[in-house]
Amino acid sequence: DAKTTQPNSMESNEEEPVHLPCNHSTISGTDYIHWYRQLPSQGPEYVIHGLTSNVNNRMASLAIAEDRKSSTLILHRATLRDAAVYYCILRDSNYQLIWGAGTKLIIKP
């Protein structure tokens, strides 16, 4: 099963862009890269997903390396409400998502 590696925590200033990295060197050719986030004391929330091309939605952008062994979630202008744990996720052999410990994003006012 493919695994992901993320930094334990990151800090950023409010209203600045945030780049959250994820390594997935054993990703298979058909695995989508999913990002979820979990605000304190809440259930996880879908952020974005992609396969090969960069993706944008109202919440974030996803930049995927050409070899697909890494990706970066980009929050263009972080707010205090973006403070959360961000999970970069791949699937397992049964097509289910495998969750790591994620990156705790701290936003400084």
Add this chain to the structure above:
Amino acid sequence: NAGVTQTPKFRVLKTGQSMTLLCAQDMNHEYMYWYRQDPGMGLRLIHYSVGEGTTAKGEVPDGYNVSRLKKQNFLLGLESAAPSQTSVYFCASSRTSGQAYEQYFGPGTRLTVT
């Protein structure tokens, strides 16, 4: 539109007691999931269901049973609770299990087993 709801929100059990957690979704999703989350860790899949009347084991199924008698409901049962089952339990649903899908999560149930 309520999305995914879970009951109860909190529960304290004594070792050996049993209980059932209820998950309901109003999005007509085929797939439903039960996860547990221990402090400082990501989610681990307990059981999942690909449709009404079908269930399958996830990563950590021991000590739990599930049932999906109606499409909108997914029940998680603990027959004999153990302190190791102290955790936050999340239910989720998705339209399909295809690669390009998203899961919608409930608010969680915080369970303490003493």
